Amino acid sequence: MVLNNIETLLEKYNNAETTLKEEAQLKAYFASDNVTPHLEHYRPMFQYFSVSKQEQYTKDVPLNTKKKSRLYQWISVAAVAVLMLGLIVPKMFGPTEQEKQEALLVYNQTMEAFNLISLGMNEGKSQLTNLALVSDNIHEGAEQASKLGEFNTVTNKILKNK
Numbered sequence: 001m002v003l004n005n006i007e008t009l010l011e012k013y014n015n016a017e018t019t020l021k022e023e024a025q026l027k028a029y030f031a032s033d034n035v036t037p038h039l040e041h042y043r044p045m046f047q048y049f050s051v052s053k054q055e056q057y058t059k060d061v062p063l064n065t066k067k068k069s070r071l072y073q074w075i076s077v078a079a080v081a082v083l084m085l086g087l088i089v090p091k092m093f094g095p096t097e098q099e100k101q102e103a104l105l106v107y108n109q110t111m112e113a114f115n116l117i118s119l120g121m122n123e124g125k126s127q128l129t130n131l132a133l134v135s136d137n138i139h140e141g142a143e144q145a146s147k148l149g150e151f152n153t154v155t156n157k158i159l160k161n162k
Helices: 002-014 020-031 037-054 071-093 097-161
Strands: none
Touching: 002 020, 002 037, 020 037
């Protein structure tokens, strides 16, 4: 009956379904001297678990007590200072309200000038479109005139042959 129970526990152990109490029974069985021969190959595994449980790390762990360079700390302080200056200085030494008004006036005048130039360019574009239309009509007339010349040549040949 005990052997049957041990085999059932081993099957549960291999499927990772055992409790801690059942695992303790398996360890106790394989630590004893009356292990059946067909289960002998499990003995080294359970003995290893028992031995490894008692192992301890005895070497000293050296602690690194050297102070590291504070360069990185000073770099972060300098970065914060640069950011603060970048935010504060433009507000303090930036353009006055009068300069802003003058800049806005110049901007508006420039936009009006660009609009006038744009209107002139649009008119020139429409004139170029009309000129292209006239050019197309001239080419079409030239083709018609060449056809008339061919007609004239053919008519002369017919009339001279008769």
